[in-house]
Amino acid sequence: MALIQMSFKSKALLMQTSVNIILPMGTNRIDFEGTNDFTYEHKKFPVLYLLHGATDDHSCWLRLSSIERYAEDKGIAVVMPNADMSAYSDMVHGHKYWTYISEELPQFLQAAFPISDKREDTFVAGLSMGGYGAFKLALRHPDRFAAAASLSGALDLVGSLRKGESSLFDNVFGDPEKVDNSQNDILFLTKQLAESNGVKPQLFQACGTEDFLYEDNVKYKNYANELGVDLTYEEGPGGHEWSYWDTNIQRVLDWLPIESNKVVSVE
Known part of the structure; x- marks a missing residue:
């Protein structure tokens, strides 16, 4: 695997930002034909956008899990952007992280990397x-994402905001009542998806039974099942911790x- 640690100036954020990228190498055929003569096949890789949690950053998946080793076995590229405390949203008081993550970053990476x-x-x-950000991306852009997974996700953010449990996101959303039934409400987006006639992403949800977000995850699972959404749900012992996420x-x-070890031929 190749690890690319990159910083660049985002037009959406109007500032420098960082992203870590893991690119497979062993899945490409490498022919050695004499001294200093290497040939690489021109291929494109499937990609997983892997999002960090609140208080973390783009480095945490690399530092606190073995994602590089796991991704190598699958032949998949992994993109780990930084989103600060934005809830992957265009902040009321802050930067446009939704625009950056959903629009600018994929376009830039697809042009720059295989x-x-x-x-x-x-x-x-x-x-x-x-996990909230992952489901929001897939539910709002089912035409772009084939699958999304949430681990210990903050999937009932509206309920948390109403109970005053998510004050960290005051600068993100402003008035919490404006989140309900909006494009930042995962339950609302799930209902929209269930009622649509377009393509639908597969969804995977997992949460530890000792996690403080466990009840919220059970609520989402039950709601998605009532709507007939294609959801794979798993639970088991574990808290809000890296041993569970790894x-x-x-x-x-x-x-x-x-x-x-899939690679995608360039047409």
Whole structure:
């Protein structure tokens, strides 16, 4: 695997930002024909956008899990952007992280790196705030994402805001009542998806039974099941902690609809 640690000036954010990228290498054929003569096949890789949680940043998946090793076994590229405390949203008082993550970053990376732009090769996952962001991306753009996974996700954000449990996001949303039935409300977006006639992403949800977000995750699971949404749900012992997420990101990679060591030919 190749690890690319990159900083660049985002037009959406109007500032420098950082992103970590893991690119497979072993899945490409490398022919050695004499001294200093290497040939690489021109291929594009399926990609997983992997989102961090609140209080974390783009480095945490690399530092606190073995995602690089797991991704290598699957032949998949992994993109880990920084989104600060934005809830992957265009903030009322702050930066336009939704525009950056959903629009600018994929376009930039697809132009700069061998990453597929096909829906069937594009996935998103995240933990906690990142689980919320992952589902929001897939539910708002089902035409772009084939699958999304939430680990310990903050999936009932409206309920948390109403109970005053998510004051960290005051600068993101402003009036919490404006989140209800909006494009930032995961329950509302799920209902929209269920009622649509278009393509629908596969959804994976997992949460530890000792996690403080467990009840919110059960609520979402029951709601999605009532709507008939294609949702794979798993739970088991575990809290809001990296030992749980490191284990379950492996489950996510096994669940994703990709072939092992798949590469996508450039047309």
